[in-house]
Every structure is written in structure tokens, then in C-alpha cells.
Amino acid sequence: MKLLGSLTSPYTRKVRVVMAEKKLDHELILENVWSADSDIGRYNPLGKIPCLLFDDDSSLFDSRVIVEYLDTLSPVGRLIPQSGRERAATKCWEAIADGLLDAAVAIHIERNRRPPELYYADWVTRQEGKIHAALEHMNTALGEQPFCTGISFTLADIAVGCALGFLDLRLPCINWRESFPNLDRLHEKLLERPSFSSTIPPQQA
Structure with a gap:
């Protein structure tokens, strides 16, 4: 998985902390959404980070959606109660x-x-x-x-x-x-x- 984000974005940090707690390998790709040549719109029509990218070029965006998905990838160290x-x-x-x-x-x-x-x-x-x-x-x-x-x-x-x-x-x-x-x-x-x-x-x- 690849994570589009920034080092100062608290929403990106939330996803990174979850990934670290769940021991999920990923590549962090730094993205400046304020830059004129930002490519973020290709993955999130709202132009916001973080975005989680998959090998098939699909993506998930919004930190709340991403962390919900990440927590399902491993039963170890559940961070969100199931019901x-x-x-x-x-x-x-x-x-x-x-x-x-x-x-x-x-x-x-x-x-x-x-x-x-x-x-x-x-x-x-x-x-x-x-x-x-x-x-x-x-x-x-x-x-x-x-x-x-x-x-x-x-x-x-x-x-x-x-x-x-x-x-x-x-x-x-x-x-x-x-x-x-x-x-x-x-x-x-x-x-x-x-x-x-x-x-x-x-x-x-």
C-alpha cells in the first residue's frame, strides 16, 4: 500500500499511527495539496489528504474511512470495537x-x-x-x-x-x-x- 500525505497533516498522522500499531507495511508519499502541480485530484476528487493507494490504482480517502479499513486487515491489536x-x-x-x-x-x-x-x-x-x-x-x-x-x-x-x-x-x-x-x-x-x-x-x- 501507498499512503499519500504530509508530515504535518494530523489526519495523515492518524493513519500512520494506526499503520504502525497494526504493523502494516506501506510507502509514505509526501504530497503538497497547495502546490499547483499536485496530483491529489487524481485519487481524491476533494483534493485532500490522506489517500490510501492500491496496486490497481484505486484509492480510499478520508482518514476515518482509511483507519476503519486498516483495522480490518489484522485481528491483532483491534483499535475499533466491532459492534x-x-x-x-x-x-x-x-x-x-x-x-x-x-x-x-x-x-x-x-x-x-x-x-x-x-x-x-x-x-x-x-x-x-x-x-x-x-x-x-x-x-x-x-x-x-x-x-x-x-x-x-x-x-x-x-x-x-x-x-x-x-x-x-x-x-x-x-x-x-x-x-x-x-x-x-x-x-x-x-x-x-x-x-x-x-x-x-x-x-x-
Whole structure:
């Protein structure tokens, strides 16, 4: 398998962590979707990463779809419960982590891609509110549990860890560690895993 993505994309990182946890071999192909000569549209009509490519030139896109597929490739180290309320809870954690990411990415684009004269401060404030609400919810829901859904490491933890890592990369002004100690504890635990420590995004990018 080949994975189209970038080293700074938190959605790509989520897929890479899942691949590492599942011990799935793949080739990472770096793709800049902002480049005029980007080939991403050939594989994803929405022009977004990550994309998982197969030998027959077909593809899967959207990190949530990709990780769902990857988890079926091996029964070892299941990251998504197969049915019932536990599965729904895991996917709900992923949804709120991805929602936090969507807001953070929107702020980053507004601040770095939009011309200064078109900067929309109220939009940024709205996205910041979503981020803080998501952090508050996740910190409370996590409580003293070792992992998001209880005692087992799941996709929920991967999604949350990647979201927190992206805040460190693009929005360091959000001092989430001091305000949300439960998430800080989880994040430090996740960084002890090779899947997380090996996919920390480069700060200079």
C-alpha cells in the first residue's frame, strides 16, 4: 500500500499511527495539496489528504474511512470495537477529535493563507470556541481513566493524541496542558508509544 500525505497533516498522522500499531507495511508519499502541480485530484476528487493507494490504482480517502479499513486487515491489536455501544463511543471520540482538528486547521488557514485584508477575526473566534469546548468535553470525559474509552488503547486515543499534537504544532498559543491536565497525562502516555514518537510532525514545516 501507498499512503499519500504530509508530515504535518494530523489526519495523515492518524493513519500512520494506526499503520504502525497494526504493523502494516506501506510507502509514505509526501504530497503538497497547495502546490499547483499536485496530483491529489487524481485519487481524491476533494483534493485532500490522506489517500490510501492500491496496486490497481484505486484509492480510499478520508482518514476515518482509511483507519476503519486498516483495522480490518489484522485481528491483532483491534483499535475499533466491532459492534455495539463501545464501537459508537470510540467513533464519537474520533468525531470530536476530528472536529477540534477541523477548527484548528480553519484557524491556521485563515491566519496563513488568507490575504490580511480579508482576515475574518469573528470566524477565528468562533473556531477557537469550538476548540476550547472540545478540550473541555474530552478532559472531563477522560477523567482518571487510563485511556479515552476505559482501560484499553483504541482509535479514540489515537485521534485525540493527533489532535493535541496538531495544537502544539500550529496553535501553541492554546495552553491546553495547564487547563486540561487529564489530556496532558494521556498525551504524555501516548508519546511513550513508538507509533506516536516516530510520527511527531517537524516543527519547522
